[in-house]
Structure formats: C-alpha cells, structure tokens
Amino acid sequence: xxxxTALGIMSxxxxxxATRTAAxxxxxxxxxxxxxxxxxKIATEEAFIIPEIAAxxxxxxxxxGPNLDLKLLRLIYDAPADTAPTASAPPGTRDxxxxxxxxxxxxxxxxxxxxxxxxxxxxxxxxxTVPGVQMFVPENAVAFARLSNDRLSDSVRRHPxxxxxxxxxxxxxxxxxxxxxERAIASLxxxxxxxxxxxxNGYLDEERFWPILEAAEALGxxxxxxxxxxxxxxxxxxxxxxxxxxxxxxxxxTGTHAVRLMLSGVLDRFPxxxxxxxxxxxxxxxxxxxxxxxASPGSRSDLRNQLxxxxxxxxxxxxxxxGLEDPLVLRLCVDKIGIDNVMWAIDYPYQPSAPAVAFLExxxxxxxxxxxxxxxxxxxxxxxxA
Amino acid sequence: xxxxTALGIMSxxxxxxATRTAAxxxxxxxxxxxxxxxxxKIATEEAFIIPEIAAxxxxxxxxxGPNLDLKLLRLIYDAPADTAPTASAPPGTRDxxxxxxxxxxxxxxxxxxxxxxxxxxxxxxxxxTVPGVQMFVPENAVAFARLSNDRLSDSVRRHPxxxxxxxxxxxxxxxxxxxxxERAIASLxxxxxxxxxxxxNGYLDEERFWPILEAAEALGxxxxxxxxxxxxxxxxxxxxxxxxxxxxxxxxxTGTHAVRLMLSGVLDRFPxxxxxxxxxxxxxxxxxxxxxxxASPGSRSDLRNQLxxxxxxxxxxxxxxxGLEDPLVLRLCVDKIGIDNVMWAIDYPYQPSAPAVAFLExxxxxxxxxxxxxxxxxxxxxxxxA
Numbered sequence: 001x002x003x004x005t006a007l008g009i010m011s012x013x014x015x016x017x018a019t020r021t022a023a024x025x026x027x028x029x030x031x032x033x034x035x036x037x038x039x040x041k042i043a044t045e046e047a048f049i050i051p052e053i054a055a056x057x058x059x060x061x062x063x064x065g066p067n068l069d070l071k072l073l074r075l076i077y078d079a080p081a082d083t084a085p086t087a088s089a090p091p092g093t094r095d096x097x098x099x100x101x102x103x104x105x106x107x108x109x110x111x112x113x114x115x116x117x118x119x120x121x122x123x124x125x126x127x128x129t130v131p132g133v134q135m136f137v138p139e140n141a142v143a144f145a146r147l148s149n150d151r152l153s154d155s156v157r158r159h160p161x162x163x164x165x166x167x168x169x170x171x172x173x174x175x176x177x178x179x180x181x182e183r184a185i186a187s188l189x190x191x192x193x194x195x196x197x198x199x200x201n202g203y204l205d206e207e208r209f210w211p212i213l214e215a216a217e218a219l220g221x222x223x224x225x226x227x228x229x230x231x232x233x234x235x236x237x238x239x240x241x242x243x244x245x246x247x248x249x250x251x252x253x254t255g256t257h258a259v260r261l262m263l264s265g266v267l268d269r270f271p272x273x274x275x276x277x278x279x280x281x282x283x284x285x286x287x288x289x290x291x292x293x294x295a296s297p298g299s300r301s302d303l304r305n306q307l308x309x310x311x312x313x314x315x316x317x318x319x320x321x322x323g324l325e326d327p328l329v330l331r332l333c334v335d336k337i338g339i340d341n342v343m344w345a346i347d348y349p350y351q352p353s354a355p356a357v358a359f360l361e362x363x364x365x366x367x368x369x370x371x372x373x374x375x376x377x378x379x380x381x382x383x384x385x386a
Numbered sequence: 387x388x389x390x391t392a393l394g395i396m397s398x399x400x401x402x403x404a405t406r407t408a409a410x411x412x413x414x415x416x417x418x419x420x421x422x423x424x425x426x427k428i429a430t431e432e433a434f435i436i437p438e439i440a441a442x443x444x445x446x447x448x449x450x451g452p453n454l455d456l457k458l459l460r461l462i463y464d465a466p467a468d469t470a471p472t473a474s475a476p477p478g479t480r481d482x483x484x485x486x487x488x489x490x491x492x493x494x495x496x497x498x499x500x501x502x503x504x505x506x507x508x509x510x511x512x513x514x515t516v517p518g519v520q521m522f523v524p525e526n527a528v529a530f531a532r533l534s535n536d537r538l539s540d541s542v543r544r545h546p547x548x549x550x551x552x553x554x555x556x557x558x559x560x561x562x563x564x565x566x567x568e569r570a571i572a573s574l575x576x577x578x579x580x581x582x583x584x585x586x587n588g589y590l591d592e593e594r595f596w597p598i599l600e601a602a603e604a605l606g607x608x609x610x611x612x613x614x615x616x617x618x619x620x621x622x623x624x625x626x627x628x629x630x631x632x633x634x635x636x637x638x639x640t641g642t643h644a645v646r647l648m649l650s651g652v653l654d655r656f657p658x659x660x661x662x663x664x665x666x667x668x669x670x671x672x673x674x675x676x677x678x679x680x681a682s683p684g685s686r687s688d689l690r691n692q693l694x695x696x697x698x699x700x701x702x703x704x705x706x707x708x709g710l711e712d713p714l715v716l717r718l719c720v721d722k723i724g725i726d727n728v729m730w731a732i733d734y735p736y737q738p739s740a741p742a743v744a745f746l747e748x749x750x751x752x753x754x755x756x757x758x759x760x761x762x763x764x765x766x767x768x769x770x771x772a
Contacts, residue, residue: 093684093685093686094686231623232622233621234620234621234622234624236619237620237643237646241650242687242688242689243649247645247677247680248645248677248681252641255638256629256638259629263626264626279676283669283673286669286715287637288712289715290637290710291634294631295627298479301475324673325679328721329672332672332714
C-alpha cells in the first residue's frame, strides 16, 4: 500500500481508538506523530464548576456586599453565558473574556478533553473553581462540597488517565470538612484538597481550622491553597484599578496566608503537612532571604516558628507555575524550593493552554528536570498513576 | 627609614588627613592599603533621625491606636536607649536589637563615619527614618520636615563626600510639601525625596497628592518610596506574628503602593517621574510577567494605565538592594529592570554593614556592572558628584 493509504489507515485507527477506552486515549497521545517525543504533561491547577454551585455563586453575587471576589464573580456568573461583548466589556479585553469562562468551567467531559488533545495536554488535575464553597452558609457549603466531589469523582472515573481531582471541603464547619476530606480520599480516591485562601476572613493557622490541617497530614494528601481576593480586613488598597484579583491582590492574599502558616508554628505541629501554592509560590521564593533573616526562630516575642521560612518551604511546600510563565522566575524558584517541588499548571480556563504548553516545553531545564516539572512531581505529590 | 617607621608615618598622615577636609577623607579611602582595588560604595537607603522628631514619635507611640508601625516604634523610641535586654527581649534577638537602633539613628557625624570607614563604605545617602513626619498632625509634620532637612543639609555640608541626603516632606499638606521640596533641591542641594508609603492611609496616586508628584518630576529629583507597615484598611492579617514589618508587611504595603502608581495612570500624567523602591523592587520584578499579562492597558474597565507594568518599571523606577542580600534575586532584578536601575543599599542601622558589603563585593556581576550597582547608578540617579 502507498504512504497516503497507510497514513489514512493509521489516522483512522487512531481516531477510533480515541472513542474506545481511557487507556487507549493515553496510548494515542504517546503515539503522536509530532517530530519530537511527546512530553507527558499534567496540568495541576485546572478549574471546573458544576451547575448547582454556579447558580449558588450567582445568588451570592446578587446579594452583594464588600467582598472583593464579587467583581470577577459578577462578570462570570451574573451574565448569560452567551452574552455578546458590550461597551463595558469590549471584545478582546479581559472583562469580555471573563464572560466566556462559564461554559468551559462547566465542561469536565468531551469539550475539555478535545481542548487538551489539541494542546497535547495529557491530564488536568481538576479543582472546584474560586471561591469554592467558601462564600456559602455552612450547611450549604458542606452539601455543595459533597456534591462537587461526587461529580468530580464521576468524571475522573470515566476518564482515569485524563483527569485527576482535588477535593473541596467546607472550612466553615471543620468537623464536617474532616469527614468529607476522609471520604474524598478513602472512598472517592481523589488526589488531595484545594482551598481558596481565607474563609470568611479567617486563615488556616487559626486553631479552629487545625482539625483540617491534621486531617490533610494524616491522609497524606496535599492541600492546595489557591488565591482569592484579599480578605475584608486587608481589602482597602485593592478596591481600585481591579487590583483585587489576578493582577495583584491574589498574590498578596495567598502569600500572606502562607507566611501565617510558617510563622504561627502550625507547620511544627503538623510537620508532614504538604501545602501547594500556585503562581510560582506567590513570591515566597523572592522574599525568602528576608523572611529567613527577619523571622529567624525566637527572634521576636510574637514569632511561633521553630524553623526558618526556607526550611518550611522545602519541607512543607510545593509550587506550581500557574499564571506566571516567566523562565527567569522559574529558574529562581527551582533554585529556592528544589526541582522536586515545582509542578506545571495552566490555570484553565482562565489562562490559555497553548502558551502555557510553549512555556513548559521551552523551559530552561535539563530533560530529566523538565520531566519532573511536566508530570513526575505531580505524580509523586498527588499520587497520580504514571 | 625602615618599613615599620614608614608605615607608622603613613598611617599617622592618613589619620591626620581624616580630620582635615572632606576631600582628604575621600583621598584616604582611595589610598586604602587593601590588596584589591577599592570599590567605591554609595549606600542608598540609610536612616537617621533627629532628637526632636524622636521625641515626637515617642509621643505618638504613647498615644497608641491601631496603626501597625507602633509595634516597632515602641521598641525603638519608648525605651531608654541604654535599656538592658530583658525577658521580653532576650539578648541577640531582633526585639533586643531594636532597642539599640536609636543612638545610631541619631548620629549623622563622627560615629557613623567611623562605622562607614571600618566597612569601606564611602557614602551614606541619608533619609529620615520611618515613619518620617507622616504620623504627625499637618502643622507639626510641615515644621519637622523643614527642621529635619536643615539638619540633614548641615551634615551633608560638613561631609560632602561622605553624606548625601533625601529630603522629607509632609504629604498631609501638599502645598507645603511642594514648597519644602523646592527648597530642599534649590537651596539645600539635597538629592531627592523619601516618603514612607501611605500617609494616614492615603496613597500617592490619589489626586490630592498629584502636586507632590508634579513637583518631583519638575525638579528632576527621584522619590524613594520606603516601606512602612500596611495601612489600617489592609492591616488585619498582619496583626499576628510581627508580620506587619520587615518580615512581610513592608513589602506587601510598598509593592501595593507601587502597583497603584502604575495602574492609576499617574505615571502617564508625570512620565518623567522617577520612583525608587528598596528591597529589590518590593517583588515587582517577580510578578512582572503576571502584571503585564493581567493588566495590559485597556483590558479592564477600571484600569487607567497606558503602558504595561514592565514599561513603567524600566522608565519610571529604580530599585535598591536594601534588606534582600540574595544574589539570585539580584540576578532576576537586573534582568527585569536593567543594570542601570539597580543600586546598592545597606539600610543602616537596621541591617549590619559588613554582610551588605560582602554581598555587594561577591555579587555575580561583571566589573563594570558592579561599579554601576555600587556607586555609578546612584551618582547618576541622585546627582551625587563622583
């Protein structure tokens, strides 16, 4: 047979395989006809929502209030998904883009898989998108976390080589949170947890939240602290110029949360707790020298840390590259936290996949290190089957 | 004569010269017998206070209130300068160290010069220490800024090759601030200005402060934005574990202030304004990719910037190395802001001189670049005579 016929048969066979089983799906990726060998890619901060929670977030938006997350949530959840760009959100702007996120957040099936395929992305580690269940009254938060985790687990079970998942929980009700965390690992076989920074202005170093940290440690499951806008007691300077979110406030809020965990001593109480931070570690690697110098153990009466910040960073943290596709910053972070603690992420659908893939594939790393960042660290840290 | 006698005569001559004229002082430094050629070093974030303002700050401390700067100010100004370490501030801790700062802050003469000499530091660019005059009622703030600038100018005139100075002003009263800024440059021949971030919770992008920015631009004099603790509307998560200050809050407050300047559009209104940031640019170089991506001009309805953050950073900013003696961070910053915009600093007396000097002398920079960071950039940016 001629070359064209052979290629036709091959691609026909590949297309058929794609519809068969999840294992076959992975095989197809590995057999890609790309000239360079396929780099297995697990994206580790990939967002989804379910319709029930989208509706409940819209209700929170309509109640209004001082919370700064409402600015973005209004754009995403309180406009029909098919809204045309308007004068207040001209086409091509980030305001207009925000109105396109919802359908992609809701898709944890075929549409998302096709988008992953077209970018050569093997797996999304899925997590319920910001603000998770953390803006709901406690009883709703507990119920929605459970529902979201069930739905997530269904998708993972249908596509076990394409999706893994981080469970949600309701920090508003720590005993219920612990119960759900245990169920998420033991029964649902999810891969860890994600929390969106503060919960009703409270941070996880506060004693009422310790059972949550204790459970994550006991389960050996990482806790991803994803950003949200600064808590109300920190919000004032972030109310202008949309500074509350991904532009600036997210990093200030989440970095501050991480430093509270370090300096409060909770990482001495739960020494095997693993915290994951996005956005290249929310600038902790940049500030590390100063943190070590200014907050050395015992040097001020209000410090509670037994170790230096740099010791916690390497022992208790891992970071992802979400939303900060800068090779120089990557290099700094690898130097500070170690190559085994850095994982690739896209932040789908908030960031486009193709540039995130290009950033990874062109990263200034030796091949073995590239494999670590692209998938091997995620496999080890989140217990994802290779 | 024998070698010993010759050395004795030489060192006697050198010691005598030190007491003569300022020009001779510089000569002595250049004739140092150190085996490697002397690297001229201008330290650019060096703090002082005058007795009258120290007393007024102590009064502010005793009034109390929610302001987070009071924690450090209490340690420095509301204990006798010779207090022995106590149980609440054991020797060797940063709490104990804080009680030793006052005598060194008050010395802008012989004691400081001796300390500079023993570390091979040629010049301190002096500035009134945090919180400057910004916690005083307006009429006192205006008077104290004037007094401080006069006293600073006296010291510079007595030791013109060893001291330069950044003027203080009272943002509480913008017209008076402008008047004092003009006097500081035209009459007192000072080298620029320093402000300690927010003034009574207001940031410099607010329209009432525009005359200050306009004056700095018109005078061609840089404005150093030095940290202070987070403003009251941002303070809540920084109230624990001494997180308000150099450990963490300083950077969050001052970085946020700088981003407000970028996104408010004031740098389009005053395009030749030069802002100086300490602490390696308060993490702006780390976040730059994300700032550019998320806050591109016109992409959100509340953004006011005509340029990208990275364009402002290179056009309108310079940074210093104060309090962040990390060679990897220095490399990142040089890459992001350019070698011509990075200056060395100690942050005397808050940081020790010897390690800051060692950090500079071992910096991973080519000789010409080292000269730029050590003194040439400061000479150009602050108009210091070489």
